[in-house]
Amino acid sequence: MQQSGDEQVAIIDRTGRVVGSAPRSMMRRDNLPHLVVAVLVRDPAGQVYVHRRTDTKDVYPGLHDCFAAGTVRYGEPPVDAAEREVGEELGVTGVPLEPLETVTYRDDSTDQVTHVFTTVWDGPVTHQVEEVASGTWMSVDELRAKLADPAWPFVPDGRMLVNRLLDDGRLTG
Numbered sequence: 001m002q003q004s005g006d007e008q009v010a011i012i013d014r015t016g017r018v019v020g021s022a023p024r025s026m027m028r029r030d031n032l033p034h035l036v037v038a039v040l041v042r043d044p045a046g047q048v049y050v051h052r053r054t055d056t057k058d059v060y061p062g063l064h065d066c067f068a069a070g071t072v073r074y075g076e077p078p079v080d081a082a083e084r085e086v087g088e089e090l091g092v093t094g095v096p097l098e099p100l101e102t103v104t105y106r107d108d109s110t111d112q113v114t115h116v117f118t119t120v121w122d123g124p125v126t127h128q129v130e131e132v133a134s135g136t137w138m139s140v141d142e143l144r145a146k147l148a149d150p151a152w153p154f155v156p157d158g159r160m161l162v163n164r165l166l167d168d169g170r171l172t173g
Contacts, residue, residue, distance in 0.1 A: 008074040010035040016102070016113040021074030028058050033111040035072035037082040038161060040100075040118040041092055041125075046173030048143050049090065049125060051135030053155070059109050060155040062133075066143060067158050068092070069114075078115035086119065090135075091126030095119045100170065105157045116161060140166075140173040 006023040012033045013019045027034050041049040048066050055062045068086040072078055079097060086092045097117040104113050125135060138146070144166060146152050147159060165171035 007071075009071040010074045010076070012113055016104070018074075024058075024071065027071070031109070031111050033113070035078065035081075036069060036110075036112040036114040036157075037072060037078050037085055038067035038069040038114050038116050038158070039082050039086040039092075039097060040067055040116070040162070040165070040171075041086065041090060041121050042118065042173075043137055044120060044122050047137040047139055048171075049121075049135060050138050050143060050146075051090075051127070052133045054129075054131055054133045057131065060157075063153045063155045064146075065155045065158045066138075066162055067116075069158070072115075079117070082115065082117045089128050089131050090121075091124065091128075092119065092121045095121055100165070103161060103164070105160060107156060110157065112157070114157065114161065140171060 006025050008021040009024050009027050010018045011020045011022050012035055022032055050064055050066045052064050053061060068089040070085040072081040082097050097119050100116040100118055102113060102115050127135060147154065147163065
């Protein structure tokens, strides 16, 4: 049963091809494979914006993340979803998004194919109060040091993504 305001998200097969849609609540309940976008926001000096998710998020509540991320709505191109998510969550609009990669991630909470983007932003960051509790700019070295601590409460899919970027030299600074 679809709840009021329960958006239809893109459901995928094991190849990442969209095969249908489901209400977000059903996707979460049944851990259905779905499309996600993640946008890494950096300032002109190369710092990364890191935020703490609200305690009311439906997955990984209260954890830190360095991606403005979310599900792709059914029929929505990933780049449009990325623009929507970074605008909603951080108030970042009107900037070009650079695609970085597409990655599969699965755990007990989510089963997703993520389209990863990056952008540079030199304006104010405005949090969406329903999704972002707090945030700050961090140097890449500071982020790397925080991520080296497995006890730092960081979203597992974001940890995997940012570590890939750090390991292969695509995130430096």
